[in-house]
Amino acid sequence: MKNIRNFCIIAHIDHGKSTLADRLLQVTNTVDVRDLQAQTLDDMDLERERGITIKSHAIQMDYTYKGEKYTLNLIDTPGHVDFSYEVSRAIASCEGALLVVDASQGIEAQTISNLYLALEHDLHIIPVLNKMDLPGANPEEVKDQIVELLGCDIADILPASGKTGFGVDVLLEQIVERIPAPKGDPDAPLQALIFDSVYNNYRGIVAYFRVFNGSIKSGEKVKFFNTGKEYYAEEIGILKMKQQPRKRVETGDVGYIISGIKTAKEVQVGDTITSMERPATEGIQGFELVKPMVFAGIYPVDTEDYEELRDSMDKLQLNDASLVFEPESSAALGFGFRCGFLGMLHMEIIQERLEREFNMTVITTVPNVSYYCTTTKGIKMTVNNPSDLPDPSTIDFIEEPYINAQVITKADYIGAVIELCMSKRGIIKNQVYLTSNRVEITFEMPLGEIVFDFYDRLKTISRGYASFDYHQIGYRESRLVRMDIRLNSEPVDALSSLIHTDKAYELGKKMCEKLRELLPRQQFDIAIQASIGAKIIARETIKALRKDVTAKCYGGDISRKRKLLEKQKKGKKRMRQVGNVEIPQNAFLAVLKLD
């Protein structure tokens, strides 16, 4: 145990976490240079494209230092606030963390919130100044930021470059020197923390764990503390480039277990594995059931594909336990599902996976958060869909979830960021200069507001120089109303939203304008209206189609014209008929981008 080091890497997206991880694997001969397809730790396609490690994994390296053999476990952490609980469990499984900061960028909001998490768990932090090879690197200023933040010594900061490999040897030495070995009682009953799981088509769920006390043996009977379920440890082992089965995984080490579990729901991140032979009396602290934050309807574009969609969602849930859904029906869209997601990114990922992995074209409705509604009779109910809101006359009050949010940005953009926050009903709580040119702004605002085009606008107004992080801080009473959208007088329930009374007119107008842009002209006029109850608050008209005239078809190139018309037809197929109006698939989400 004294020769084990467990650590994770805390970094903002693009600060070079994956590249640096690759280097560590390479220098310790965990992986062959030739096998080193860029960025080994990210292995889902989607992740690579987005540059975000969505699902955490772990990998073990062997390293010899001063003649002694060490086992280094690198536990990867997802880099997006939607997956913050998973990050917290990964952090809880480590004794140390590398704080990787891009020398040309400086510290970002994500870095800080994850750093605080790490400090809460008493992790030893090794600050690493990465990308030192870049000509734009600004090490002195970024070092000051780090010293300020950590209260460490400037000499503690290790310069490195994942790209050139500079500093990687020293970094490995320092991981051994500075990060404490795990503590734990090898003779105590087994307690292992599940920090992640993945789904394998042949073997079911593979759960990743860190052993805190005792040891886990292959073939023994184990129990998952919080679900109470029992399994045989069919296979256990450690994680190199491939899984390596072992007879036993000891105190302090990191490993995996395969026990024939077929659904992700049974393997909850944060749960504790103990042995049936000699069970522990309590689970490891910090277990929480992750709750969805954002809800939206998912409907098949073609109503006949409902069953197929259900199958696909079931399969998705097998490997993504944080996806929850239940059937719902919409007057506009027919049968579909109300789904709960961890956040907006998670929602996009699910939609994309449905399209890519299951070839399902779906419509995602306007997302919303979870509200509490208390009726005049004193009954409190949860509302995950604006359509479920009771008649306004029976509502006493509505509460909505609030968040505490941090934005870190260049000083130049403070004005714009504050303006954005205010327009999103934010209340500024604090503003600190991290350095002369970087500011951290803390504010509280309704979670529901980030659904409406918050990230994109933050990116735009700060030219990309703003990072954002948040956590939920409970519910507050708000004056909310349901706004409906009607097309040729028919309400389209999938476009309804709960919004603040004071913003109703403005939003109603913008939504109608946006829809006018998005809906293709048809053979007749389309009236678009926004209404609250029976009251129309905004209106736009799309004039009947003129824009379809017959073009020339000259010469022998018939393929080109055929393909053009095929494309036109396919475009139409992605629309959904509501009443007599065809709505393109993208309109339901695009209405959120109102500027």
Added chain:
Amino acid sequence: MAGLYLHIPFCKQACHYCDFHFSTLLQQREAVLAALVQELELQQGYLAGEQLSSVYFGGGTPSLLTEKELDALFTAIHKNFSVHPQAEITLEANPDDLDLYTLNVLHESPVNRLSIGIQSFREEDLKLMNRAHAVEQARDCLRLAKEVGFEKLTADLIYAMPNMSDADWVQNLDALLQYDLPHFSAYALTVEAKTALHKFVKDGKVQPASDADQKRQFDLLIDMAVSRGYEHYEISNFAKPGQRAVHNSSYWKSEPYLGIGPSAHSFNGHSRQWNVSNNTKYVQALSRGELPATVEQLSIFDQLNEQLLTGLRTSEGVNLARLEQRFGPELVAQLRAGLLDLKDDWYQLRHDQLVLTRSGKHFADLIASDLFILADDEH
């Protein structure tokens, strides 16, 4: 019945609206023409020995060809193909090339039909479009072509140009109708990607005609042509009785044709292929004895869709019973179901002959597209 197309990929100057393949660099002329001859040789089997009912020199600007060059091409054509004695042999010509001398040369050659790119009788249109000819040349060549004895003549006009009023268009059309040609084509201006015109429109320098303008001018066109005794037999084509274009009709009737030259397209009933749109690559490939072509096998859906797309543009329309024989009852049943979603006054269906009405012709593309059956439509 089969057609042969030869693409002559050179022009004196680039018209602003044009996205056909051509080069204004004439150095490669000799090499390209030699390659055309080689390709004729290489592709002699493509039409499975069928006799040619039409030969078409298109471009580019085929009227740039000299007597000698034209001769060489005809020699190669006759060496590799059998040409029907009454075959229609068309050559596209630009007015600025058609002086008396050239017209005589052409008349003496096997060419028996000229297609003249008039485009407009208004100087400002010709300037705006960067045409190489002036209005006077347009008038002269039409008169001279008749005088030297060309009976089969056709001319191209473009309408719905920027700044073209309905009155301008009527005047233009009237100018052409004076010549009482047996055939003419009129195309609504399309702003094609990657053309100078496209850039002008994007930069706001040129204001394209609106759809409403285009629609009105299309209606004026049909009314005027029909009143002068022309049949409106394809969206953009008008002919006196018995004077329809043989070659172009083969495109719309799904008959086989072979295209020779860079960017030329060929069709043999179940596949289409097209040569690279690049003179150098074309010459290089043929010098190695290779055909620089991309082949596309047509699925049964593609074939059906193409017949809809081309057939619905013609005055005959498409015959559903015949489609049924060719493609089976299931697909045609889908097609019939699709008709129910169209506006009633867009089409007529009599004895299984599906024909677009006048108002349908305004939406021929939309209608074809809506009726298309895509492979993944099947459940």
